[in-house]
Amino acid sequence: xxxxxxxxxxxxxxxxxxxxxxxxxxxxxxxxxxxxxxxxxxxxxxxxxxxxxxxxxxxxxxxxxxxxxxxxxxxxxxxxxxxxxxxxxxxxxxxxxxxxxxxxxxxxxxxxxxxxxxxxxxxxxxxxxxxxxxxxxxxxxxxxxxxxxxxxxxxxxxxxxxxxxxxxxxxxxxxxxxxxxxxxxxxxxxxxxxxxxxxxxxxxxxxxxxxxxxxxxxxxxxxxxxxxxxxxxxxxxxxxxxxxxxxxxxxxxxxxxxxxxxxxxxxxxxxxxxxxxxxxxxxxxxxxxxxxxxxxxxxxxxxxxxxxxxxxxxxxxxxxxxxxxxxxxxxxxxxxxxxxxxxxxxxxxxxxxxxxxxxxxxxxxxxxxxxxxxxxxxxxxxxxxxxxxxxxxxxxxxxxxxxxxxxxxxxxxxxxxxxxxxxxxxxxxxxxx
Numbered sequence: 054x055x056x057x058x059x060x061x062x063x064x065x066x067x068x069x070x071x072x073x074x075x076x077x078x079x080x081x082x083x084x085x086x087x088x089x090x091x092x093x094x095x096x097x098x099x100x101x102x103x104x105x106x107x108x109x110x111x112x113x114x115x116x117x118x119x120x121x122x123x124x125x126x127x128x129x130x131x132x133x134x135x136x137x138x139x140x141x142x143x144x145x146x147x148x149x150x151x152x153x154x155x156x157x158x159x160x161x162x163x164x165x166x167x168x169x170x171x172x173x174x175x176x177x178x179x180x181x182x183x184x185x186x187x188x189x190x191x192x193x194x195x196x197x198x199x200x201x202x203x204x205x206x207x208x209x210x211x212x213x214x215x216x217x218x219x220x221x222x223x224x225x226x227x228x229x230x231x232x233x234x235x236x237x238x239x240x241x242x243x244x245x246x247x248x249x250x251x252x253x254x255x256x257x258x259x260x261x262x263x264x265x266x267x268x269x270x271x272x273x274x275x276x277x278x279x280x281x282x283x284x285x286x287x288x289x290x291x292x293x294x295x296x297x298x299x300x301x302x303x304x305x306x307x308x309x310x311x312x313x314x315x316x317x318x319x320x321x322x323x324x325x326x327x328x329x330x331x332x333x334x335x336x337x338x339x340x341x342x343x344x345x346x347x348x349x350x351x352x353x354x355x356x357x358x359x360x361x362x363x364x365x366x367x368x369x370x371x372x373x374x375x376x377x378x379x380x381x382x383x384x385x386x387x388x389x390x391x392x393x394x395x396x397x398x399x400x401x402x403x404x405x406x407x408x409x410x411x412x413x414x415x416x417x418x419x420x421x422x423x424x425x426x427x428x429x430x431x432x433x434x435x436x437x438x439x440x441x442x443x444x445x446x447x448x449x450x451x452x453x454x455x456x457x458x459x460x461x462x463x464x465x466x467x468x469x470x471x472x473x474x475x476x477x478x479x480x481x482x483x484x485x486x
Contacts (some may be wrong), residue, residue, distance in 0.1 A: 090296065091485045094478055097289045101308070101474045104282045109467040111274050112315065116458035118271035119322055121264040122329040123455035127336055130257045131445050133194070134340050136184035137253035138347050138438065143177025144205065144250060145354035148242045150174075151212045152358035155232040155365065156414050165419070167216070174209055181205065197253060204246045211238040232365030239358050247351055254344045261337050265330060272323050279316040283309060286474065293481060304477015311470035318459045318466075325453040336448040343441035349388055350434045352380045356390070357427045360398055361417055364410070370402045388434040390426050398423060 088096065120126070150170040157163035181202045188194040215234025290305045359377040363370040383392035394416070401413035416423040 091482055094482045098475055098478050100285060101289065102471055104285055105467050105471045105474070108278050108282055108315070109464045111278055112319070112463035112467065113460070115271040115275045116322065116460055118267050119458060120455045122268045122326060122333065124449060124452045126264055127261070127333065127452050128449050130261050131336070131340070131449050132187065134254050134257045134343065134445070135442065136180065136187065137250055137257070138343065139180040140177060140184060140201065141247065141250045141347055141351060143173060143180050144242060144246055145351045146173040147177050148239055149354040149357040152235050152239055152361035153418060154216065155235055156361060156418060158414070178202070178205060194256070201246065201249045204249060208238055208242050208246060211241065232362065236362055236365060239362060243355055251348070258337060258340060261333055265333055268326060268329070272326055275319045275323060279312055279319060282312050286312065297481065302477040302481070304473045304480070307473035308470040311466045311473070315463050315466050318463055322456050322458050324456055328453045332448065332452040336445065336452070339441065339444045339448050343438065343445060346434060346437050346441055350431070350438065353382060353388065353427065353430055353434060356380045356382045360395060360423060363398055364401060364413060364417060370399065374399045388430050388437070390430050394422055394426055
């Protein structure tokens with residue numbers, strides 16, 4: 054018989070071919086490949102609900118991250134930095150005042166120097182107390198401030214002990230005893246207390262950087278997740294259309310519309326992000342500059358203590374001279390000291406010339422040329438600190454306000470989206486019952 058034949062002499066069927074037919078032995082890979090249409094609908098319901106729930110969580114949590122980039126968080130960090138600066142200056146002033154106490158040559162002079170010391174240490178402790186009150190809701194910072202307060206009390210006890218053993222009218226004896234205590238106290242404040250205070254400013258910088266990193270992550274989640282949800286909803290709609298040849302699923306369309314609105318609200322709530330990042334970078338830079346000036350002031354006051362301690366009867370003046378030079382304070386620039394005026398101080402103990410020591414003490418005590426030179430440098434640095442504080446305040450004021458976060462509206466819309474999507478998919482699923 055003419056014509057093509059198949060195995061067994063039978064012709065191929067001429068009816069419509071099943072679009073789902075596959076070659077013999079073909080197997081779908083994966084879990085979805087082993088599920089029938091109702092099973093896949095159930096998976097689609099689970100995935101859609103899971104993603105909408107995750108998006109709802111983002112809309113609840115991300116507003117806090119968005120607000121952390123706003124003016125309030127930055128102002129808090131700037132305020133904390135100002136507290137650290139006040140504490141640092143107060144403690145450095147205390148060290149400078151304590152270092153000259155043992156140089157008194159009369160009761161009246163000792164009382165005057167004692168007044169300066171007590172005023173400085175009280176100012177430092179008041180700044181600490183005020184900072185601790187502001188940090189009542191920040192346990193980590195409060196713990197740091199408590200540690201510093203304990204260190205200041207320990208420092209004050211050392212100085213007070215030195216004053217106690219040096220009481221009386223024998224000022225030569227007082228110089229020997231009290232200067233030893235002053236030296237130990239100065240080393241303690243330079244090596245322990247001031248570095249602890251500086252870490253407060255470092256933590257503020259880290260807080261700002263952390264707010265930026267958190268903002269970046271939450272921004273990606275807040276804007277990327279709704280796009281992913283829209284893609285999944287569109288994919289499910291396309292699969293249903295391919296499977297059933299029906300028009301758009303009303304439930305999925307409603308869900309898509311709700312998610313689109315939520316995406317628009319999220320874009321609005323993060324619209325300040327770009328400007329906030331620029332502002333935070335400028336604020337961090339100005340706080341860095343303020344911290345550097347603060348350290349320069351600390352170095353100046355520590356150098357001031359070195360000069361006084363070099364005249365002590367029980368210490369090595371050469372070592373204090375070396376410490377002073379290492380602070381890089383000599384020069385004619387703003388905040389520096391004319392070190393030529395200090396020469397009589399460094400040589401007073403070894404000169405062997407009558408009157409040289411007393412003349413050096415007069416230079417160092419309030420009203421002397423050395424004290425005046427340090428006071429001038431201190432004033433210049435303080436002016437720079439004041440300007441730096443104004444710059445920080447200006448950077449804070451420049452930061453954009455956080456837009457409305459729609460805290461209740463977005464989760465409500467996503468609940469509607471979830472109900473609509475489940476209803477639309479369940480209607481298709483019920484057709485297989």
